Amino acid sequence: MKNLPQFLAGLLVALAAGTVQADATLLNVSYDVARDVFKDYNPPFQKYWQQKTGENVEIKQSHGGSSKQVRAVADGLEAGVVTMNQANDIEFLADKGLVAKDWARKFPNNASPYTSAMIFIVRKGNPKGIKDWSDLARPGIQVILPHPKNTGNGRNSYLSAWAWALRQPGGNERTAQDFVGKVLKNAPLFAAGGRDATTTFMQRRMGDVLITFECEAELIAREFGKGDFDLVYPSLTLQTEFPVAVVEKVVDKKGSRKLAQAYLEHLWSKEGQENAAQNYLRPRDPEVLKKYAAQFPAVKTFTVDEVFGGAAKAFAAHFKDGGSFDQIYQRK
Amino acid sequence: MKHCRATEEPVWVRRALLAVGLGFLLFFLALPLLAVFTEALARGWPAYVEALKEAETRSAILLTVVIALAVLPFNILFGVAAAWAIAKFDFRGKSLLLTLIDLPFAVSPVVAGLVFILLFGAQGTFGPWLSAHDIKIIFAVPGMIVATLFITFPFIARELIPLMQSQGKEEEEAALSLGASGWQMFWRVTLPNIKWGLLYGVILANARAMGEFGAVSVVSGHIRGETNTLPLHVEILYNEYNQIGAFAAASVLALLALVTLAAKTLVEWRMHKETAMLTADLAPEPGEG
């Protein structure tokens, strides 16, 4: 019994030991469904880096809700790189001085090595005939989506619907808000997150349509079987980006800038792009995209920058307290 | 001693109470538990075992157990001390003190994590000093232990206080007047009297320490294989569409909670033997019907 504290201390040291050898490790702080992407990406990169520099590197992964993850980085989680699914989150780190102010120009394609699109998942055979965003506002249709204000997935769904309404003949901010309000009225609930929305739709059989990322459809098929649902591509939808950045403050402290830079650059290599495509993320490389064309149907997309003038602006206008989402729920 | 009928309820009352109590437990405990195991075993036993074999799951189990063990001595020490002061003595502000002890329960776990970020985080009060001295609390095991201590803070004290209050202090006073020292009184009288309450408190605090998600999640950093506890791992697996893995890991937590039962049964059994040897004229042992 007297040895217990010592035993515990020993265990703690053993657990903490992994964190000490800083130079050869890189912590990649990422959003929650990105694990497969990087699980398949890390080993080839480690090999590539070893051939190039002779250095053996350890890549550590941290996954969680996107905003929560960057808050942790701002509070001292020593990430060498951040790989997120919302530009707004990286903006936050830029404001805090942790990543470069011009992070989006440090890498090609707005620093997003691959993209996805917001699409619909409907019941097999599409019994309710859902074709486009307009159908989601129809009376009697039940729409399942994650919380539009508090989750990245939900925010992307919200912006997609908004932009579609804006681009309709006679569309303006007011009609867009009315339209989105109607869609949200058709939502019997706001799911806790992307995964929870899927469970609600697929397992609990609620709703007629689920709004989600194209890349998530493959994960759904893996878990619930392909034969159970159909994909619907709306006439216009949001191209979602997956921005990456080097955390300057941390790599300077740890002397791992080169490694961090190379780790992210390699995402644009053929190897990196192929890996993205295999995980159902649309690669930027036209050749790779062509090779996997079968799994990426052509779809008309817009970016947040085009329609909303940037992620930070979109967030402020729609998802801050008192923004367009809150206005929809203010009683007249 | 004559056995009186009026110390027992009529049969129909017994049956009704059993039906109500067990029915409540069926709907609120047994069915959810069954559902967890059903999900975990949805693709059969091999898939279940496979899910638990993963290195990251194993390291998460280890970390969970380490944290639970680390908070235990702190909680026991505080619980007994606080209960002793509150239950055996009268002083002003007792209700206030009790309320402060309860307070951690009312704090949303996410906020409980946040308060330590505000203290120890890079932007927090002590953050710059800690980072200058290269001391890691947040996003490392110490921070997770502190957050768990916060979450489990009231359990043992709150378990012991009503018990010690109902016991009063006559027995201790008798021991003292018979010439026992303070420690003798504590070990020979107080501790045996509160052992069940203490054990319940330990079991509860332990279960809560192992199952806590919210607060630990905020201070963990979610580094795989390093600062991922089992509950955090469960959520990540679930979000990755690894439902089997997620529920298998959750079922392990349920089983860990049952381990404490085994401990309790063992202790009970040994104590029963002891008391049976000492005297035959004691009140019926608890847990025995």
Added chain:
Amino acid sequence: MKASRPVLPGFGLALGYTLVYLSLLILLPLGGMVLKSAHLGLAGILEIATDERALASLRVTFGTSLLAATLNAGFGLVVAWILVRYPFPGKRFVDALVDLPFALPTAVAGITLTTLYAGNGWLGRWLEPFGIKVAYTPLGIVVALTFITLPFVVRTLQPVLEDIEAEVEEAAASLGASRWQTFVKIIFPTVFPALLTGFALAFARAIGEYGSVIFIAGNLPLISEITPLLIISKLEQYDVAGATALAVVMLALSFVLLLGINLLQWWAANRHRPTEPLNVAAGTESP
């Protein structure tokens, strides 16, 4: 009589240690949180807390928590009673199950309960035909909170029930008290402080709960939105001060309620000094 009794030792040490530990682990961090929101000023904090959505969420949070704690107080008393007093097959197993809600991560509890109570779930499919919707309604929140806080009442009552000496009940019975009278006059007053404690703990824990509730609540603004969700929402906007402001308001409300319950409990414990319970029964008739 009291003066001749020896004074129990260790008061200073026990109380001192309690206060120091409490200050370091609880009061310092919570104080830091209050400070963080302080620059908003009282007016600023109140503005955040009296926003229509925030008020609705406070109503949902405190209302469902109160209901869940009440349910647990009632059923918890029955469960503790049968676990302590009655023999039945599988009792040890049932006894062990009681702690389960703590060990299961709250998210798993939330997901599982939602699956059970959804329209096609094991339980939902039987309730839906009667028009009872549980998942994605405030009722679902009550169910989740009842599950999460179930161990509190049972586990605070168990040791006290186990501690009631059979002699006391037998004495009451031999004095001619009916079983019901014995329960009302002897047993209930003895366990009442513990029952209140369990109720207070369950209530407190329910107010703060987030992990399980978000899965089953449906999270619709003004209807099934809990205050911790609004706190998260503020954190998503990187508004730490706003989040702590809401947290401080919740903390203050909980503090007042808990203090009330604890004062009541203290009063109850002193009113029926359980160490001299015989006096109550024996008052009418001496043997």
